[in-house]
Amino acid sequence: MKAVYLTQHGGPEVLTYGDLPEPAIGPNDVKIRVRACALNRLDLFTRAGVRGTRIKTxxxxxxxxxxxxDVAEVGSAVTSLKPGDRVVVNPRITCGQCRACVSGETExxxxxxxxxSTKSGGYAEYAKAPAVNAMPLxxxxSYVQAxxxxxVFLPCWSILLRRAALKPWETALILSASSGVGTAAIQVAKRVIGARVIATTSSDEKARRAKELGADEVVNYKTEDVAERVKSLTGGRxxxxxxxxxGADAWPYATAxxxxGGRYGICGVTSGYKVELQMGLMFLRHQTVFGVFMGRNGDLRQIVDVAGKGVIKGVVHATYPxxxxxxxxxxxxxxxxxxxxVLTVP
Ligand SMILES: [Zn+2]
Known part of the structure; x- marks a missing residue:
């Protein structure tokens, strides 16, 4: 099959387009004829081998x-899917056997x-995944939308609906509206929960697009004092x-x-991962800081359902063959x- 692969870490030049054998599946896996595969920051980190992503195999x-x-082949134990089914994959794989997994807290x-990242993925004509990770569409x-x-939506779902439990009468601050996570978080906070949304971004054009997605207010973090603007927009609260x-660049103004009683959810550290934490303020102000990485298969099922109804949508900047x-x-x-x-695989 055609695939883009790497045999060493490095810059974009280590990505090689060529031929590799199709993946062999186990009894609980599905083989998928890939039609679209979205890029993530994690892909860049894994390509470079930084931030704990060095490939061990x-x-x-x-x-x-x-x-x-499209599902091309199903393992002998798979009953939930059949060849020809259109699917999207939760890339987070869990063991299904540890205490957390059997309690349903698979994250x-x-x-x-x-x-x-830890296993080969979808820059190819074929990829494999556990059947439980593949959601029918x-x-x-479309494949590109899916x-x-x-x-981008799984961590937002975990933060906004589960951990922070944002309420319709509350206000959320979404950092960096133009990123994939930013575009997802604005939509979940606004269109799924119905909360007030303040987003940050760096240009008038990006601010306009953030408002189209549902942001009530947009603050330019390059030209404005974000904490001051947020205070004035929320009556000082x-x-x-x-x-x-x-991550690091936004932490000072975002915590301020x-x-x-506020809840601060972290799902990425693109600009840096070491910051200073004001512990005194945190306990006096009853605040919570927490991290999430991705989400559950059930969350993706819900995300696909809501996206299928047109309530939320993936914001696609460009596609590449x-x-x-x-x-x-x-x-x-x-x-x-x-x-x-998003990469497309005709
Ligand atoms: Zn487990």
């Missing part, structure tokens, strides 16, 4: 976790994996919930924007885009 590695396509699995969702959902996937993966990685490193970059 020998031989060619295929990046890409957000896979949508806390002690032996997790990640398709595209409604006809209303592939743009998992990695601050926001009840922050969704942070930016958090209300008494598989053989232009290197170009897509170069584009993603420039930071000048709004939404997802």
């Amino acid at each position: 020998a031989g060619p590695h295929i990046l890409g976790g957000d896979i949508a396509g 806390l699995c002690v032996a997790p994996g990640m398709i595209g 409604p006809a209303s969702l 592939a743009s959902l998992p990695t 601050g926001v009840e919930v922050v969704v942070d996937h930016v 924007s958090l209300a008494v 598989l053989e232009e993966t290197r170009k897509a990685h170069e584009e993603m490193e420039k930071l000048d885009f709004f939404g997802k970059l």
